[in-house]
Amino acid sequence: MEKLEVYAIGSSQLTYDLIEKILKDGTKLILSEEGRARIAHCRQFLDKKTDENTIPIYGVTTGFGSLCNKHISREDLTTLQENLVKSHSCSVGTQVDSVIVKLMLLLKAHALTMGFSGVQVVTVERIIDFYNNDTLPVVYDRGSLGASGDLAPLANLFLPLIGEGEMMCDGIKYKSSDVLNRFGWKPIRLQSKEGLALLNGTQFMSANGIKALIDGWHLVNCFDMFGAMSLEAFDGRIEPFWDCIQQVRPHPGQIETGEIFRKLLEGSEIIRREKEHVQDPYSFRCIPQVHGAVKDAMHHVTEILHIEINSVTDNPTVFPDEDLVVSGGNFHGEPLALAFDYMGVALHELGNISERRVAQLILGNRGLPEFLVAKPGLNSGFMIPQYAAASMVSQNKMYAWPASCDSIVSSNGQEDLVSMGANAGTKLHKIVDNLKYIAAIELMNAAQGIDFRRPLKSSPAIEKVMKAYREHLPFVEDDVVMADYIAKTMEFLENYDIEIERNY
Secondary structure (H helix, E strand, O other): OOOOEEEEEOOOOOOHHHHHHHHHOOOOOEEEEHHHHHHHHHHHHHHHHHHOOOOOOOOOOOOOOOHOOEEEOHHHHHHHHHHHHHOOOOOOEEEEHHHHHHHHHHHHHHHOOOOOOOOOOOHHHHHHHHHHOOOOOOOOEEEOOOOOHHHHHHHHHHHHHHHEEEEEOOEEEEEEHHHHHHHHOOOOOOOOOOHHHHHHHHHHHHHHHHHHHHHHHHHHHHHHHHHHHHHOOOOOOOOOHHHHHHHHOHHHHHHHHHHHHHHHOOHHHHHHOOOOOOOOOOOHHHHHHHHHHHHHHHEEEEHHHHHHOOOOOOEEEEHHHHHHOOOOOOOOOOHHHHHHHHHHHHHHHHHHHHHHHHHHHHHOOOOOOHHHHHHHOEEEEEEEEEEEHHHHHHHHHHHHHOOOHHOEEHHHHHHOOOHHHHHHHHHHHHHHHHHHHHHHHHHHHHHHHOOOOOOOOOOOHHHHHHHHHHHHOOOOOOOHHHHHHHHHHHHHHHHOOOOOOOOO
């Protein structure tokens, strides 16, 4: 596929696939002419509205949250917006990954080009400058209730616009004022509503969701491949993957999973040989149902995110053509909170069923040696990697508890029901991190099991992965330092692309 060198923000809707390509290709951003026109049109309307209107406009000529009844004089409007950014910059904890920070900048720039937020063109251009030059504001992962948008992390994200806060440049943390000076950028003088437009919004939640989707779909591919390899190692049966079974319970993900496994196992000597056993345990027999349900959940979350990242989520919303400035609740993260909790439960199940397959492989059944080692007793073999997988599966069960069930009143009762969508989004990465290790452990066990089936060959698709993996790590004859083996398997997975063609 041709590399995408430049993308014009505001020229089209964003999609998961487009964002993944922008990140992968290192695409530079520019502000589209249509986006520029929409921004300018809205700003001109808001300036006129502020000049002519004596009626208070929330966040424009008033304070914020429970201070919405406090009137702000015209000469203090810039100070109001700058104070907002400073006072709200309370994200704390672990510094956010650079990919998520870039996604936040991309998503916010895109949202502002829709022309309903009342910002200046120069403000959006500076956000794009930050993105293109990898001068990334320092943001931390805790502090957002996912209610009035992601106030705390977005405040940290946009402190550098006014010369405050910190930025990462060339891998080093600097004062934002030093970075601005290096690039010859002057601090932006925020106009009425601009601080609120920048801080309101769901871009922190959305960025975490997009990153988790990218990692999650990669893991879906891994667990499909390694599940097929484990089936081969376990001398499992192909019948549960036949299409007739899927068609009488036609969930799309289930149908697709059955087809994927039939393709992955096509041409295998192991799968087509006569079996002594009539059935396989659920962790093998029910792969189409479990992996398929996970895929359906991932597609649902992708659809939710597509709506969200192409929406206006700051407040108030400015409608220049209707002569309206409307205070509403589009910043509330409930749609994302529920979707992310669903996604967390679904992703957890990939690890849950994977660990069960690993446990089956080390039992010493179906002609495999106990703990997948030639001399069990003298060697413990693959005994303890299953413990490690089980530990992480258990931890993921804790992380899968829905954050959206909670709410804590804020802003002196004005914001009395919050989504906790940011917590739902950030804990997805904890689940994903554990899943990467669990996938590595299943690959280790499955490859070891397949080698005990020699001289029989698996399918061309699986033998390709086996060959690449064995070039990286050898068959285990006697006990090795398993921590090193897991680490090297993780390294293999970071550099080897598991290719699986998807149909829906």
